[in-house]
Amino acid sequence: MGLFDYLKNKTTGIVPIADMISFGLEWRDKYLANYASRINNGVRVESFIYCCWFVWYHCLQHGRVSKDEYYVTDFFAHIMAYLQDYDTRFEDLDFFIPLFKNRYSIFRDDLTGLINSHYPETKQYLPIRTYKAFCLQPLTIINPSAASLSSLTREQDDEMTSFVGEFIRFTNEMSKAVRDRF
Numbered sequence: 001m002g003l004f005d006y007l008k009n010k011t012t013g014i015v016p017i018a019d020m021i022s023f024g025l026e027w028r029d030k031y032l033a034n035y036a037s038r039i040n041n042g043v044r045v046e047s048f049i050y051c052c053w054f055v056w057y058h059c060l061q062h063g064r065v066s067k068d069e070y071y072v073t074d075f076f077a078h079i080m081a082y083l084q085d086y087d088t089r090f091e092d093l094d095f096f097i098p099l100f101k102n103r104y105s106i107f108r109d110d111l112t113g114l115i116n117s118h119y120p121e122t123k124q125y126l127p128i129r130t131y132k133a134f135c136l137q138p139l140t141i142i143n144p145s146a147a148s149l150s151s152l153t154r155e156q157d158d159e160m161t162s163f164v165g166e167f168i169r170f171t172n173e174m175s176k177a178v179r180d181r182f
Contacts, residue, residue: 015055015064015182017071021078024052027174035166037159041086042138049100049163050130051077051174055105058178076100087139102141106130110142114168127167128152131160134167 010179028048031037036047056075066072076096083090090096110127117125128149132142136156152160 010166013064013072014066015059017075017078019182020052020059020075021082023055023178024048026078027051027054031170031175037162040138042078042083043134045083045086046047046103046134046138048082049079049103050134051102053100054171054174055178055182057104057108059177059182062182064182072077088140092132098141099139099175103133106133106142108142111171114171126160126164128160131163131168135159135163 004111024046028044028055031047032044036043052075063077065113076093079100080090080093080096083096093170106129110125110130113125114127128150128151129142129144
């Protein structure tokens with residue numbers, strides 16, 4: 001792709017799904033290599049879903065995704081195709097769509113909570129649901145109302161503290177990259 005094509009795609013039009021998936025794979029690998037405290041199939045899946053969600057959400061906010069049903073379905077199909085290597089349940093839309101919808105709201109709410117947190121003026125927001133998705137309950141629907149510090153053991157509380165620091169560093173780095181690329 002030449003410089004003209006790059007500038008044209010960056011400033012106008014719909015982002016190709018392949019570019020978003022490529023970004024998701026690249027940043028999943030960066031998360032696993034530099035930020036993950038444990039690596040297993042659940043973490044691989046959740047980090048890929050998060051990275052794809054992140055670029056999708058950014059492009060959605062900037063009018064760079066199509067609301068055409070084919071485009072949205074194709075985006076989900078691409079994600080599911082990559083995830084089938086880790087779990088055969090990703091061959092089924094009835095498994096994937098509820099999980100993605102759950103993660104979409106969790107990731108959006110937790111990211112918004114972190115952005116709007118002004119510690120020490122206000123209480124520090126902790127992305128407990130994102131922590132649960134990545135570390136405690138990967139590939140399960142997480143009840144938003146069950147996310148509280150009291151729902152964690154002391155060991156989980158310590159692990160979450162470490163996770164949050166790394167997650168914030170990762171998200172900040174990825175945010176810069178997504179703004180530069182899309």
